Amino acid sequence: MRAELCHFSGLKIHPGHGVSHCRADGKVIRMLNHKVASLYHAKKNPRKLRWTILYRRKNKKGISQEASVKRRVRRNVKATKAVGGLSYTEILNKKLQKPEIRQKQRENAIRAAKDKKKASEANKKAARSATVAKGKAAAPVAKQMKKGGAGKAGGKR
Structure with a gap:
């Protein structure tokens, strides 16, 4: 029916x-x-x-009024997170800085990195020259050992 x-x-x-x-x-x-x-x-x-x-x-x-109850709309919520060791407030402060200040900070950081690199290269050169000088001082002893000079069975044959 x-x-x-x-x-x-x-x-x-x-x-x-x-x-x-x-x-x-x-x-x-x-x-x-x-x-x-x-x-x-x-x-x-x-x-x-x-x-x-x-x-x-x-x-x-x-x-029809009951049927058209408004549905809740889910919206994506943007979360603010810290990045690279900086907190969100520090990131915001950097964004709000004037571009000139940021440029100066960048140049200072680059200069500091270059100075550090130069210092490390100078240290390497100094260490190399010290080992070379040490090697020259030890060279006569090594030559003697090769010739068979001051060994146990040293002497003439």
């Missing part, structure tokens, strides 16, 4: 109830009762009658 909908009011018509009307174009219209049929034949507008479903839909009454 299937309940049909009234053409005029939009309400359900249960089996064994209702009035059907055949229009001139051959379309069969089912209506809930004689009251609805008389309003239909009087060419009343169902959107202006407060008790019809069409009126309730048009004026957002009742069921």
Whole structure:
């Protein structure tokens, strides 16, 4: 058993109830009762009658109002995190600095890095020259060892 909908009011018509009307174009219209049929034949507008479903839909009454409950919208929240050992406040402060100040800081950092590199290269040169000088002092002893000079079985054969 299937309940049909009234053409005029939009309400359900249960089996064994209702009035059907055949229009001139051959379309069969089912209506809930004689009251609805008389309003239909009087060419009343169902959107202006407060008790019809069409009126309730048009004026957002009742069921349609409950059905259109606003859904919560999930938005992505941007999280602010520390990066590279800097806290978020320090990062913001750097962003807010004037470009000239940042440029000077950058140049100073580059200069400091170059100075450090020069110092490390100078230390390497000094260490190399010290090992070379040490090697020259130890060279005569090494030559003697090669010749077979001051060994256990040293001497002439």
